Amino acid sequence: MTYTTLELLGTIFFGLAVLHTFLVGKILHYSHKFPKHSFRSEALHLLGEIEAVFAIWAALFMTCFIAIDGWDAAISYQTSLNFVEPFFIFAIMVLCSTRPVLSAGRQGIMYVSYGLQKVFKTPPVLTDLFVVLTLGPLSGSFITEPAAMTVTAFMLNSMLQKESSKLIYSLIAVLFVNVSIGGALTSFAAPPILMVAQKWNWDFTYIITHFGWKSAIAVFINAIGLVLIFGKDFSKNCITLQTVETRLAGSQAPIPPSVILVHLVFLAGIVATGHYQNAFLGIFLLFLGVATVTQRFQDSLRLKESLLVAMFLGGIIQFGAFQKWWLAPLLGSLDDVALFFGAVGLTGITDNAALTYLGSQVEGLTDASKYAMVAGAIAGGGLTIIANAPNAAGYSILSHKFPGGIKPINLLIAAIIPTAVAIICLKLL
Numbered sequence: 001m002t003y004t005t006l007e008l009l010g011t012i013f014f015g016l017a018v019l020h021t022f023l024v025g026k027i028l029h030y031s032h033k034f035p036k037h038s039f040r041s042e043a044l045h046l047l048g049e050i051e052a053v054f055a056i057w058a059a060l061f062m063t064c065f066i067a068i069d070g071w072d073a074a075i076s077y078q079t080s081l082n083f084v085e086p087f088f089i090f091a092i093m094v095l096c097s098t099r100p101v102l103s104a105g106r107q108g109i110m111y112v113s114y115g116l117q118k119v120f121k122t123p124p125v126l127t128d129l130f131v132v133l134t135l136g137p138l139s140g141s142f143i144t145e146p147a148a149m150t151v152t153a154f155m156l157n158s159m160l161q162k163e164s165s166k167l168i169y170s171l172i173a174v175l176f177v178n179v180s181i182g183g184a185l186t187s188f189a190a191p192p193i194l195m196v197a198q199k200w201n202w203d204f205t206y207i208i209t210h211f212g213w214k215s216a217i218a219v220f221i222n223a224i225g226l227v228l229i230f231g232k233d234f235s236k237n238c239i240t241l242q243t244v245e246t247r248l249a250g251s252q253a254p255i256p257p258s259v260i261l262v263h264l265v266f267l268a269g270i271v272a273t274g275h276y277q278n279a280f281l282g283i284f285l286l287f288l289g290v291a292t293v294t295q296r297f298q299d300s301l302r303l304k305e306s307l308l309v310a311m312f313l314g315g316i317i318q319f320g321a322f323q324k325w326w327l328a329p330l331l332g333s334l335d336d337v338a339l340f341f342g343a344v345g346l347t348g349i350t351d352n353a354a355l356t357y358l359g360s361q362v363e364g365l366t367d368a369s370k371y372a373m374v375a376g377a378i379a380g381g382g383l384t385i386i387a388n389a390p391n392a393a394g395y396s397i398l399s400h401k402f403p404g405g406i407k408p409i410n411l412l413i414a415a416i417i418p419t420a421v422a423i424i425c426l427k428l429l
Contacts, residue, residue: 010322054315137182149390173414180381191353343376
């Protein structure tokens, strides 16, 4: 392998950022030892925010970049990067967290859940959870994974009233894994598949026959398994979506169907133009005006939280090009089996879309190798927060359920079983 000084530094800084993500809980805990609002407390609190980690290290790396190659080279590199995905996730997360969109999602889930309860005589709260953890992630194949993650995470957040550490980690692990594989029914919704679909001529038929049905089976198994294992805990600690709806109806103005319809039209517009930054940002700006007009039916827009998630993903993208010198040769040297399991492991420390993009640059991959790499990348998308781009959005919504911040090791352990289910379905079926 040959590399430049900047490539080596880029890898070192990226490794330090990954290591930092495993330490955020301890840093956040340590920040409480200092007086509230003091400089040390605020500085440590910033360093303990997982959404800020990659942006901080990316800024330090770019400082080194400027010192070594100069301002013009650094600016040229910045302009060469594609930040469509962070901007898209910002826009879709703000829109999908609005009251009208969430209300529409709840109504749809409640309708399906009610039908299942009538047919199978299952407990309402467990049926709701099962439907949320299946239809939510699978909808990502059509409304994109970031949108599915946002809506599904908000539903789970509203249902979960109390939580134990084991319960919440298992829940978020299944959510992350299911969203990562749930977007694999189409060629445009899951970022790891989107990165290679056009180059390798993978159309809808290829995706649904090679990835889609296997992923759907894994999604159902993970959801059923979680509900069965933690059934008693969920029954004690969760409320039904109908209860959520009733509580909201008592404290909020009823939302006219026309307002919900307008929001869904904006959602469809942003999803349809999701690969064209200027187009979906224009639609999003128009939506902000509509949100102001319909303020009576809105909660506060989640602009800050969405910006933090976008910043997190932007930091990862900043490092992506500097991992090619070691990652591409590594992927090219593996056989099909090693490539599959290597992709599962590597996606835990490298965003799976970046992994498949770099893998697509390797010449001479067989059809079996291409499948192995992409299947491994989506199977491992729930191992860490950085493994799949929408994970950051899900964590941002559910972060207050983790006192002291999420512990990456606990998430990794909790994700082993649902990831194993995804591996078995994608590798053996």
